[in-house]
Amino acid sequence: MTAYDPARVIVAGPNRRIIFSSGNGLATVNGHEVRSGAPFLENDQFMVPARFCLENMGYRLTWHSSPSYSIDLVPIELNNVVIGTIRERQETSTLIIDVQYPRLSGLESTDIQEAMNSYFASRPNATLQQAYQNEKEMIAGGFTQWATEAALNYTVEYNEKGFLSLLFEDYLYLGGVHGNTCRTGYLADLKTGKTYSTLKDLFKDGTDYVALLSPEVKKQFDGMGEGLALSPFEQIRPDQGFYIKGNDLVIYFDLYEHTPYAAGFPEFHIPLSTLSSVLVPELAVLAE
Numbered sequence: 001m002t003a004y005d006p007a008r009v010i011v012a013g014p015n016r017r018i019i020f021s022s023g024n025g026l027a028t029v030n031g032h033e034v035r036s037g038a039p040f041l042e043n044d045q046f047m048v049p050a051r052f053c054l055e056n057m058g059y060r061l062t063w064h065s066s067p068s069y070s071i072d073l074v075p076i077e078l079n080n081v082v083i084g085t086i087r088e089r090q091e092t093s094t095l096i097i098d099v100q101y102p103r104l105s106g107l108e109s110t111d112i113q114e115a116m117n118s119y120f121a122s123r124p125n126a127t128l129q130q131a132y133q134n135e136k137e138m139i140a141g142g143f144t145q146w147a148t149e150a151a152l153n154y155t156v157e158y159n160e161k162g163f164l165s166l167l168f169e170d171y172l173y174l175g176g177v178h179g180n181t182c183r184t185g186y187l188a189d190l191k192t193g194k195t196y197s198t199l200k201d202l203f204k205d206g207t208d209y210v211a212l213l214s215p216e217v218k219k220q221f222d223g224m225g226e227g228l229a230l231s232p233f234e235q236i237r238p239d240q241g242f243y244i245k246g247n248d249l250v251i252y253f254d255l256y257e258h259t260p261y262a263a264g265f266p267e268f269h270i271p272l273s274t275l276s277s278v279l280v281p282e283l284a285v286l287a288e
Helices: 050-056 110-122 125-140 209-222 281-287
Strands: 002-005 008-013 016-021 026-029 032-035 040-042 045-047 059-064 070-075 082-091 095-105 148-160 163-173 180-189 241-245 248-252 267-271
Touching: 016 050, 032 148, 050 059, 095 110, 095 125, 125 148, 125 163, 148 241, 163 241, 163 281, 180 241, 209 248, 209 267
Parallel strands: 095 148
Antiparallel strands: 002 008, 008 016, 016 026, 026 032, 040 045, 059 070, 082 095, 148 163, 163 180, 241 248, 248 267
């Protein structure tokens, strides 16, 4: 069901309610505000971002341009977990804070659920302490014309087969031309509570995953066009950032790592099916 008024568009489905705010590129999914791409009117029809809507309604969307244009829609069997959102906001003339983080319910193990929720609730603390300290120093220095800002959010990238992959983004503005955003990927087994914090955790012992992944990342990076690179790329870092999305392992570069600020976080998708023989046994299900 889709409803529209001049200020917002509502797309509703089973256990999902997406509210698009006209013009600002934001949407609220079951109370969680995220970037979505702005809806728009065309030929008296209201257009909403297809991929965003479908993925949040529990479908995997694949576009094909060859041999002919087509779209595949595959229903996703989501994990039996409810992902709610906790939001904390405060705003003064010198400090703007907007924090959103997940809170899980419905897991079989309440101990695992409590441990995960404790991590989610505590991870903003270091960034917020930076913001509070910077505000204090700015006020002491008489620089009250700029407000210190901290905006922390997350997206659910994978929620299937007993695993949960999230992508956290922490934005911090301490003065200057623009702020800085840091990304942190998160992958956890919802049955055991085990987390996979580094790329090394994904692979069997002895796997040279840097050598394995780097050629494909380089191929995709080189295909992004000349003039984009700030520095040559030869291989990924052993601790390169990653998350899981759909059938892919997604490797990403940090801001300024190899590209200018305006390029954001370049991402490189590697099919998990090509890695099935070297993944640790419990992650083999992700490649199926």
